Each structure stands twice: as C-alpha cells, then as structure tokens.
Amino acid sequence: xxxxxxxxLHLSSTALIPHRRFTSAALRTQPPPPPPSAPPQSPPNxxxxxxxxxxxxxxxxxxxxxxxxxxxxxxSGCTHEYDLHHPSVVDEAAEFFxxxxxxxxxxxxxxxxxxxxxxxxxxxxxxxxxxxxxxxEGTHNVVDIPECRAHHPNINAAVELLRKGIAELEVEPYDExxxxxxxxxxxMVVTTHMSSLPFSERYRNGKVQVTLVxxxxxxxxxNSEKLNSLANFLWTNGGQRNKINxxxxxxxxxxxxxxxxxxxxxxxxxxxxxxxxxxVGGIDxxxxxxSFGQANTRAFDSLLRKLHKYVPYGSSVTDLYGGAGVxxxxxxxxxxxxxxxxxxxxxxxxHCFEKTVSRLPNVGDSNMSWHNVDASLExxxxxxxSDVVVVDPPRKGLDDSLISALQxxxxxxxxAVTSTSSASNTKEEKRPWVLREREGSxxxxxxxxxxxxxxxxxxxxxxxCGWDSFKKDCKQLLSHKAWHLDKAHGFNFFPGTxxxxxxxxxxRDSGLTPKKKVSKIKKPKKSSRG
Ligand SMILES: C[S@@+](CC[C@H](N)C(=O)[O-])C[C@H]1O[C@@H](n2cnc3c(N)ncnc32)[C@H](O)[C@@H]1O
Numbered sequence: 001x002x003x004x005x006x007x008x009l010h011l012s013s014t015a016l017i018p019h020r021r022f023t024s025a026a027l028r029t030q031p032p033p034p035p036p037s038a039p040p041q042s043p044p045n046x047x048x049x050x051x052x053x054x055x056x057x058x059x060x061x062x063x064x065x066x067x068x069x070x071x072x073x074x075x076s077g078c079t080h081e082y083d084l085h086h087p088s089v090v091d092e093a094a095e096f097f098x099x100x101x102x103x104x105x106x107x108x109x110x111x112x113x114x115x116x117x118x119x120x121x122x123x124x125x126x127x128x129x130x131x132x133x134x135x136x137e138g139t140h141n142v143v144d145i146p147e148c149r150a151h152h153p154n155i156n157a158a159v160e161l162l163r164k165g166i167a168e169l170e171v172e173p174y175d176e177x178x179x180x181x182x183x184x185x186x187x188m189v190v191t192t193h194m195s196s197l198p199f200s201e202r203y204r205n206g207k208v209q210v211t212l213v214x215x216x217x218x219x220x221x222x223n224s225e226k227l228n229s230l231a232n233f234l235w236t237n238g239g240q241r242n243k244i245n246x247x248x249x250x251x252x253x254x255x256x257x258x259x260x261x262x263x264x265x266x267x268x269x270x271x272x273x274x275x276x277x278x279x280v281g282g283i284d285x286x287x288x289x290x291s292f293g294q295a296n297t298r299a300f301d302s303l304l305r306k307l308h309k310y311v312p313y314g315s316s317v318t319d320l321y322g323g324a325g326v327x328x329x330x331x332x333x334x335x336x337x338x339x340x341x342x343x344x345x346x347x348x349x350x351h352c353f354e355k356t357v358s359r360l361p362n363v364g365d366s367n368m369s370w371h372n373v374d375a376s377l378e379x380x381x382x383x384x385x386s387d388v389v390v391v392d393p394p395r396k397g398l399d400d401s402l403i404s405a406l407q408x409x410x411x412x413x414x415x416a417v418t419s420t421s422s423a424s425n426t427k428e429e430k431r432p433w434v435l436r437e438r439e440g441s442x443x444x445x446x447x448x449x450x451x452x453x454x455x456x457x458x459x460x461x462x463x464x465c466g467w468d469s470f471k472k473d474c475k476q477l478l479s480h481k482a483w484h485l486d487k488a489h490g491f492n493f494f495p496g497t498x499x500x501x502x503x504x505x506x507x508r509d510s511g512l513t514p515k516k517k518v519s520k521i522k523k524p525k526k527s528s529r530g
Contacts, residue, residue, distance in 0.1 A: 065112060067496050069149040076137040077150060078496030085109035089467055089498050090490055096471060097488045100478060107490040107500070108306075110299040115495060116150045117190040117206065118295040120262055121159070123166070123173045123183045130166045130173050132159050132186065140176060150496055155188045157246055158208040158238065162186060165233040171226055174215055182223050183230075184255060185213040185262050187289060191248055192297060193279040203298070207248035209276050210234060211267075211289045213255050219268055227252055231270040239272060249273050251289045263290065275355070280304060281330030286355035290348050292323045296493045303491050303503055304330050307461060310487065310505045311335045311388050316455055318343065318386040320375045320402070321393045324352035325368075327463070328390065332366045339367040343382055347372045347440055354442055372440030379405040380412065383457055390461040397469025407480040409456055410510060460506040465493065470502050483508055 065085040072081055080087060090107045097105040124142040125131035133145040146156060146163075166173065166183065174181035190206035197205055214227050231250040238247040249272030255264030267290055277284050278297060281304030287293050294300040304327065311317065315337050319328030322342035332340045342353065353370040357363075375382065376399030383389055383405055391398060398406075460483060464470035477483045483506040493501040 067149055069496075070147050071133075071143060071145045074136055074143045075134050075145050075148070076143075077134050077145070077148070079498060080496055084112045084495040085492070087492070087495075087498050087500060089500055093467070093488075093490055093500065093502070097485065100474070100485045102485050102488045105488045105490065108299070108302055108492065110296065110302060110492040110495070112492070112495045113149050114152050115296045115298065116148075116155070117152050117192065117297045118188070118293055119151055119155055120185060120187045121145075122185055124176070125173050127166055127170045127172055130163055132163060152190045152206055153204075154190055154206050154208050154246055157244075158188055158210060158234075159186075161234055161238045161246070162210070162230075164237075165230050169226060169229050169233060171230055179258055180215075182215055182226055183212060184215050187211040187213070187253075187262075189276070189287070189289065189293065190297075191276055191278050193277045193284065208246060209248045209251065209272075209289060211251040211253055213253045213262060213264075215256060216254055217256055218254055218266060219252065228270070235271045247272060248276065253289070277359075280326065281308070282334045283326075283330050283356065284359045285324065285326050285329075286352045286359070287324070288348070288352060291352050292346070292349070294493070299491050299493045299501070303463070303489075303501060306489055307331075307390075307463075307503055308334050310459065310461060311337075314338050315388045316386045317341070317388045317390060318382050318457070319390045319392075320379075320382060321391055322349075322370070323392075324349040324356060325370050326356070327392060329353075329356055329360060329368065331388075331390075332363050332368055333360055337366050339386075340369070341382065341386070342368075342370045343373050343375050344370065345372070345374050350440065350442060357442075357444055367443070367445055369441060369443040375399060376401045380408075383409060384412070385455050386457050387455055388459045388461065389457045390463065392463040393466075393469075395466035395469065397464070397466055397473045403473060403476050406460065406477060407482045409508060410482055412456065456508070458508050460508070462502070462504045462506065464502040464504070465499065467500065467502065470504070474504065477506060481509055 065083055067078055067081045067084060069075075069078065069081075072078060086107070086109065093107075094105045097103075121132050122135065122142045123130060123132050131142040131144045133143045133148075135141065136143050145151075146160060148156060165171070171183050172181040174184040187210070189209045189211075191209065192203045192206040194202050194205060194207070212227060212230065214224070216223055216227075218224075219227070231252070234247055234250055236242065238244050240247075250270045252268045252270055253263050254266040254268075255262070257264065267288075276287050276289075278287060278293075279285070280294075280297060280301045307327070308331065311331050313335050315331070315335060316339040317328055317331050317337050319325060319331075319340065319342045322328055322344045323346075325340070325342035325344070328340040328342045331337050350370060350372060357368060373382075379399070379402040389406075391402070393399075460477075462470065462473070464473075474485070478485065485504060486507045487505040489503045491501040491503065493499065
C-alpha cells in the first residue's frame, strides 16, 4: 500500500509524511483553549538573537506561547506544543549563520494561532458521522480537527458547515479500501483581501474558497447531482446572501485514481466569485484553486517586505522557481525594476501571472516576463542578464545544475555566453526546448530598453522552506568562494512545527584576490613655527 499521510505542513498535491512529535505527555496541561475567533496575540515580533546566549538553560514551558489544542495528541499537523514563538531550530540557525559570518540573524515569530489560510483535509467516516481532518500519525485513520488552532477560524467554520451538509444530504465520504464513496478531500483557501473593509478587519473576515474533491470522472456522472446539492447547501447557508457570509466560492475537482494524489486534472467552478485575489508584498495577486500558494499569508507578507530592502531600485531580477511570479512582480512594483523574468515549471501558473500583471499599478517602464521552463535546464542563460537572482525552490532545495552555474559565474566569459543564451538570441533558434519555452512564455514590454544581456548577478536571494537542504546548498555556494553570506532572517511560517522559512542574502565575490591597498604614508605636516 502507498504511504499517504495528509499533512497540512506543505502544499504539494500529494499527501506527505508528518513530522515526528517531540513532546512530553507529562508537560501537557489542559487549560481550556480560547475561542478560535479570538486568537491570543503573538509575542513581540522580530527577535534579534545573540548566538552567545543561545546555550543558556532553557526556560520552563510558557503557556503564553503554548498550542493549547485539544487535537494535539491525535492529529499529525503540529509537532510542538510549547514555545510556538521560538522553535528550537532557530537556535541552530543562529549558530549556523554565525559560523558563516552573519551575526545579526533575526527571527520573526509572526502570528502563532489562526495563521493557516490554506488547508487540504481528508473526508472519511460515514455520512452520519463524517471525519474531516488529517491522518493520525503513522496510520490512515482520519482525525477530526474542528478546533484546530492553526487554521484560520473561518476554515474551521466552513468545515462545520460542510459537516452539516454531508449529514443532511447523506453524502458518502470516500472509502480508501473499497474506492467507493463520493467526497474524498476538501481544500479550503482563505482570502483576506477585502478592500471594502478597514485594514484591521480584513484578516478576521477572510472568505473561504472551498474545493470539493469528488470521486467521479466528471460533472456528468450520476452522482454529480449530489455534488451540486452540496455546493448549493454551502452557498445558501454560508454564501454572500447569508448573514454568515463565509464562503467566497465553491469549486469541484474530479479524481478517481486510487493513488495518494489528492487532485485530479479536471476542475469546475460551481458557485460564487470565480476570481480569487489576495494582497501580499504590496500587490494584488491572483490564484486559482490549483495554484501553488503560501499557507501563511501574513508571514509571507512579512518576508516579502523584508526582502524588498535588499533589492536596489531599478534592478533587473530573475525569479527562479517563481510560481505565478508573486515575488518578482512584487519587486517590479515596489522597487521599480527595469526587468523581471519569472521561471516556473508548472504551466498552470501562467494564467495567474497574467491576471496579476493586469492589476499592477505603475509599472510602465518595467519589462516583465514569465517562462514555463525547468530551471535546471540551461540555468546560466537565466542567470545572465540580471543584477539580482531570487530562488524559492521546493523543500528539496536547488537543482545541482543551478548550483554549478551559480558557482561558476565569476569565470563566465560574458560574450561567449550571451551569444548562445536562450534568453537573448532570437535568430534562427532550432533547439526544441527553447522553442517550447517560447510558446509557454508571456512577455510584457515596458519602456526600459537598456541592453542587459551582459549583466551578471551580484545578489542572490535564497528563500527556503527546507532547512536541511538550505544548509547543504549554502555550504556549496560558499565553498567555491563565489558567494558570501551577507544577511539572514527566519520567519515562523509553520508555528507548532520545527519548520521555518529562511530568507538569505548572498553577495557575489569577484573570484579575484583583492589587491593589497598601497597605504599612503602621510608626510607629517611641517610646523609653521619650524
Ligand atoms: C516553494 S514554491 C515557490 C513559488 C513562488 N515563488 C511563490 O512564492 O509563490 C516552488 C515552486 O517551484 C516550482 N518548481 C519546482 N521545480 C522546478 C524547476 N525545476 N524549475 C522551475 N520551477 C520549479 C514549483 O512548481 C513551485 O511553483
């Protein structure tokens, strides 16, 4: 049997193995959790860590930053119950960066509760008693998590509405062993972008886009009537005409495969607003239910705002592993970039890129493009022509070919590369992968027309969700003396776990041994008195 543990931690379309839990049952005290609609405040946000103090004896667990979730022992989502504001990997990270010359690593503890704006949940059990949640660790038993402390409160509210709908309409949850039943999974994604509300009320009033993963090939199969009834139930009882006004829209995804892949290829918009917008990094971004999206909207916004500080105005930026180009486009607007090229393997993101560009303010001068390309093929051609390269790879880290290209930049003979570069050579192109790439590209020409093909990146921005792969990649980049680490920051993207998001800024070394400065010996001034 295929192992498939559904974990909320990461965002692939397959289920993942949950983290091992490190906790002492004896430490578990049970004060009643505060109501989900009023999450307690996070502690002060940005902590500057002094690595010299990090080994002092650990303070006793404090309830002020404790998870206090009734599902903690059974659900596989969270692995840590105490000190949510300071996962222990932060201390290791501070030490690591200190060893590599960065002494002012900071960690932003972000929002500790109600932070998850994107969740994929399995639906099992029976129509009279549906279970909607994650797998118990090491099993395929789904645990109901109605009071999850990580979920945005409106995800929990939408799950409760779904539970009622399943019972009332006698919708059959999926049976993994038999392959029978109707509803397999549900994805809930919250948008907090409601410009009609004052900023302080937007997060709390987030609306939920619901995707029902239905066990049939398409909307024409006999059981699709039940799907429409369930969508109508949710919309009537939680849509914009209802006073609860909780649901943004309802989509269906059709999946009959017996594998552990959550989504099939067929998506249908059923009811509510089709367009889904969020606001991060100073821009409105467009997402479809099938797009990659960060689960922790607020923490991602903090990371982007920090990142803006390291990109000079008017830069030329390449955004590798760029998804729908959120990072690149956010820089295009806030830093008035001359050019932004986004490189992404998933062609589904192209539409989101185009829609996002359509709402960007004041980017008249900027050339912006999106390319449906594997970043590991011909990576040098994407590095050339930019001052700043941003990489935001999946958890496994950078592809080897990209690391080699980054290591070799100093020795690149500019002319030789630009003449063969797929990004710059438009004449008589015969290479099939380049031709395919052009077909999958979108290009928005601004008025900036300076030739940039001979630029070499001076700054590398590495955004990482995989601490182990980051350490490995970082050591490789530093070992060739091609780059040095300049700054590093951590963000609490997944409170309750040992995963943190890293923003690291590397600067390129020329590869030349610096010439010794000839010190000018000042002649002593002659005293006017002789
Ligand atoms: C962590 S996500 C980051 C997405 C985007 N930067 C964002 O914040 O929305 C990693 C992205 O890399 C893409 N990806 C994975 N392997 C790739 C490759 N070899 N070449 C280009 N993109 C790739 C994935 O499809 C995914 O969209």
